Amino acid sequence: MLEVERTSDEEKLIGMKELGGLKVKVTRDSYLNTSRGVINHRDLRGSREEEFVEWIPGVISARRIEIKRGEERIKTNTYVLTFDSPTPPSEVKAGYLPVKVRPYVPTPMRCFRCHRFGRGRDRCRMKEELCVRCGETGRRGDECKRNPRCVNCKGEHPASSKSCPKYMEEQAILRYRAQNGGTFGQARAAVIVEVAKEVRPKLYAQAVRGGPIRKVTAPVPTPKKSEIAPLALNSATRRTDYSKNKNKSEETRKPQTCGRYGADPEVDLESIDSIWSLPKNSCRAGRRTG
Ligand SMILES: [Zn+2]
Ligand SMILES: [Zn+2]
Ligand SMILES: [Zn+2]
Incomplete structure (x- = not known):
């Protein structure tokens, strides 16, 4: 699989018939190059699904959300649009009407x-x-x-x-993929990295303070400013102590606060509580061709 940033590069690749003397056929990956987004507006109540495909460049299909009330199916003014791009745009113009697009999370x-x-x-x-x-x-x-x-x-x-940690982990991965594109495996890896990043500073802070290390599960709240200052001071003091003991052996020069200092944090990835609030990364997914 190849990933390119520009449509023009994709076109060049698709036109390729030979690579290193070998005959090749390059096709566009339809799964990785499409995305879904949700739009909702009261003025869209009377719209037909086909109109979105006609009105909005890049929309390849549209589906109206219906809700069931007893035996009756009620049409809503919410639509799921499929875009011909790895991630959905943040806004579209439905005719004259600008409408915000939310990534569709299955x-x-x-x-x-x-x-x-x-x-x-x-x-x-x-x-x-x-x-x-x-x-x-x-x-x-x-x-x-x-x-x-x-x-x-x-x-x-x-x-x-729905409160199963595995369910919530799965949901966080699908949310990440809806926002950033790419494969499910890439989204899973990115979510795990985000969780580790959130957990690591907290474990470090505990090690500097000399407190016991305990399992931390995401989400970890961002520390207040008043909590950050004393920690920075502590770590500077410790660094001074560290240089005084230059002649000591490597083992004894290590900070003595905790035996696990510097070890990988003990992240219990099996019990990620909720990662709903992952920062919405800017899209890094380009157009993929395979
Ligand atoms: Zn469970
Ligand atoms: Zn049973
Ligand atoms: Zn099964």
Whole structure:
């Protein structure tokens, strides 16, 4: 897979017939080069889905959100637009009307047979269905009276719980991908890096203070200004002490506050509480061609 920044580079690549003496065929990856966004405006109540494709450059399809009330299906003035680009624009003009676009974040897909995330029942490799409540075979979730045990995180809740840390992790990854484009694997790696970045300063602060290191799960609140100053002072003092002991061996010169100083923070990635508030990074995804 190749990633390019400009449409003109993409066109050059697609026109390529040979690479290093080998015959090649270059195609545009439709999954990575499309994105979805949500628009909502009361003036769009009377619009038809096809009109968005006609009106807005880069929109390849539109779907109106409908809600069910009893037997009735009610049309809303919210639409999901599919764009011909790795990330959606922040605003579009629906005819004369400027409308804000929010990235469309899909609901995490859970298999109803094994309850793992990321694929549906039709692609499941599990022979027997697991109970959504206790995670065991031969039982049905709606009839099961056993204590709940989630198959994904082993927590005391059914696998369908929206407060499951695995569900929230999956949701954070889908949100990141909706905002930044790229593959699911790239989004997962980026979310884990964001969590580690949030967790690391807190662990460092604890080490300098000499306090015990405990497991920290995201989100970690940003420290107030009044909390930052004394920490900086402490670390400077420690550095002075450090230089006085130049002649000592490497081992004894290390700060003595904690045996785990400098070690990787103990990040419990299995129990990410909520990463809803990840900063919206500027889009780094270019057009991908594979
Ligand atoms: Zn499955
Ligand atoms: Zn059960
Ligand atoms: Zn769970």
